[in-house]
Amino acid sequence: MRPFCLAFLPALTIPFLTTGCGSSPLEEATRGYDVDRYELEGAFDWNTRKLDATVAVTLTLTEDTPAIALDSRVAVKAVRIAGVEEPAYEVDAPSGVLAISLEDAPKAAKGQTVRIEIDYEAGTSDNLYAISTRLGDPVLGRAVFTDSEPLGTSWWMPCTNDPSDRATFSVALKVPAQEQLIANGRLVLDAEEGPGSHRVKYETPWTLPTYQMAFAVSQFEVAKAQTKTGLPVEVWHRRELPGSHTDMAKALAGMIDRFEPLVGPYPFERYALVLVPSFPGGGMENAGISFQRETSSTEPALAGDFYLAAHELAHQWFGDLVTIETWDDVWIKEGMANQLEYEAGRAFTDASAEGSLHGDQFFPEDGVPIRNPSLAPADKYTSGPYGRAAWLHTQIRGLAGDVVYFETLRKVLDAHRFGAIGTKAFVDAFAEVLGPEATARVRRAIDARAMPRIELQAEPNAAFALVLDDPDAALVAPLVVRWYGAEGSAEEVSLLGGARAVIPAAATEVLLVVDPDDVHPDFEVTGDDVTMAAWLAARVPLSANGKTVFAGLGGAAQMNALRVAGASGAAMITPAEITGLLGELDADGAKALALQLGCGLAASTQDPVEREAWAAALAPLVEVGPPSIGLGWIGTGLGACGDVVPLDELFSAEWPKLEAGLPAADVSLTRLQYLASLRLPEDRELATFGVVATKAPSLRARRIALDHLARRARDVNSAAWVTFYLDLLRATRTSETLASAMNGASWAVFNTATGINEFADVLRDILHDEATRPAHARAICIGVRMLADDPAATAAFLDDLADAPLSKPARALLKTPDRCL
DSSP states (O other), X not given: OOOOOGGGOOOOSSOOOOOSOOOOHHHHEEOOEEEEEEEEEEEXXXXXXXXXXXXXXXXXXXXXXXXXXXXXXXXXEEEEETTBSSOOEEEETTTTEEEEEOTTSTTOSTTOEEEEEEEEEEEOOSSEEEEOOXXXXXXXXXXXXXXXXXXXXXXXXXBOOOTTOOBEEEEEEEEETTOEEEESSEEEEEEEOSTTEEEEEEEOSSOBOGGGOOEEEESEEEEEEEOTTOOEEEEEEETTOOSOHHXXXXXXXXXXXXXXXXXXXXXXXXXXEEEETTOSSSEEOOTTEEEEEGGGSSOTXXXXXXXXXXXXXXXXXXXXXXXESSGGGHHHHHHHHHHHHHHHTHHHHOTTOSOOOOGGGOOOOTTOXXXXXXXXXXXXXXSIIIIIHHHHHHHHHHHHOHHHHHHHHHHHHHHTTTEEEOHHHHHHHTHHHXXXXXXXXXXXXXXXXXXXXXXXXXXXXXXXXXXXXXXXXXXXXOEEEEEEOTTSOEEEEEEOTTOEEEEOGGGGTSEEEESTTOOSOOOEEEOOHHHHHHHHHHTSOOSHHHHHHHHTSOXXXXXXXXXXXXXXXXXXXXXXXXXXXXXXXOSHHHHHHHHHHHHHHHHHOOOHHHHHHHHHHHHHHHHHOSOGGGGGGOTTOSGGGGGTSOHHHHTTTTHHHHHTTOTTOOSOHHHHHHHTTSOOOHHHHIIIIIHHHHHOSOHHHHHHHHHHHHHHHTTOOOHHHHHHHHHHXXXXXXXXXXXHHHHHHHHHHHHHTOOHHHHHHHHHHHHTOGGGHHHHHHHHHHHHHHTTTOHHHHHHHHHTTTTSOOOHHHHHHHHOGGGGO
């Protein structure tokens, strides 16, 4: 071993022998290598709550270097290199770097391969979860799992956090006999190892970046399906977890069948959706095995579940088959997954086959760019790489046309297969298709911050003039504004930034359709009272001709008209028309919006005859409800329906089941989600949804009930609600439901001005529980806002958390609690 001088060493987490003077591994270490393989062996010890493991890292040197640096946040116990008696190594804990000397390693030269074995322990963290039995969880099974994007793998395995450094991966864990391991790749070993345990190993024949390397251990059950080509598709879930798991597996198989003609064959040997408790986000696209939250991924007939599952599946092509060169390129994979998830659900949004491009489903924020190099990797996951990037992808698609667009995507995937791609290469792939001007607009849009805006101006002898303001050049594809004539003719203008168009008065007489191909999200619109009134009126079909045009539009255009009608209170339908209208609509969301509009019009009318007609027309529609996928588009729900139709009578067989807490689970979760979109009298809410929230055998059912109650709590001033929430929170440590429960509690406490100290005590208990990490940041902010008028109480609340096992975002809030206000 080469001697090193203590005088040159930083503070280390481990000691190592030194004799003489010289440079330390940390001072000499470089990233001059590519990792070829990671081989992980170990076991999770529930007594110590640590992963005790060894990882063998095989790497090829890309330069002559005396030492290499790995990213590592674990406790290293030993390092071994073949041919080296005792390799020198150092750990810089603050920087998360493990430096290993190669000075005495045989053939440690550029182009040569070195295999290094590292023994270590990794404690639980935001990236290695160990969830045991939790208060308030009807399912008892425990689980260990990883969650690593972007830089989290180093908290459970020494590695390189470079997303472009792909390597093969194997993991072999000793697990209890009744538990199963799932990880990336193929199952290659499952053998008994000692009494009551077995050794299970997975390995990948293909490479992947470290942030996608993953494993999970639990008492899993598996629901199975397959694609048209026979690809295995699975849903892994904790034993006895309620849910439509087989239906989800079949839905995923159908999504793969939908994606393959667009972006090419599915790239891995199987696809598994793994449901784990207390998962911190919605989902994570670990290659071949997506991990998702149990309360967001069990019901493919609900929009949130379907589109989340489709999003993570889409990453198997963009993100997994081809990953990103740097974290600044994250927009490529996240925006693409946002776009493709709606392709998976086209049957729900575009039954007319009018070619809707789903731009109305993306929600870019003003001031938030697609790419922001100034942010750290973990902070880059704003709305920019998601909704705004999806909008950019969609604009490129709109200009290229579907055939050329998807052909180009397939070429990109083929050219970079099991490799990485950066922003320049991705844009260059479309340069020939788009031409120089549009390509230049794409490059500008990536860093644009301000969103385009529409300004309405008064114009003599016209409805108004429309000015498209695009100060940062975010627009790539033009905005089309189309209006229809009484005889069915159509005229349109295509606008890019700075353009001004005069919209004739005739445009308001039938129907004005903004963005008929649904390329863009809704832009902010400004104008005076007269021009705004003309703008809104023109977009709602009130005449017979307008309704005829409306019926022939695509689902997105229909939804936009219904949204405008609902926001403006325009009476675009009558009681005699609503049933027929529902049959003409081409999107499940439009059907839900139409029912919402009908209930709103009925509740607002002062004419008793009209109200009675509405009640007769709406009752059978409300009893059945809209398509369950459509519930994702109605926002605040169908509360107004209860003001018009007799909810007790229509749902007389279902309310008693809720009042009993759904012991037999004989109300489906899709039906429960629908009932939760309605509004009961205040004194009935706790007797129905409150019981479901505390007694239902499904955590998902409890979450649905708590989401509903949190919305109602805003308008309730009742000590009984404070008592309900405090009792529930004392008995709950399931992070999946805590967010809704804490939100509702904050409203109940605020509205009554009671229970503040008790609520603060409950929040402290939650924050001192490691299992509730995903809810920690929200709990801190709720406490800070609640105690804002009492600086001493706020300081005491925060000081008490100094030694709590907080999540990283929560720990950051302790230093800057003003971010909560």
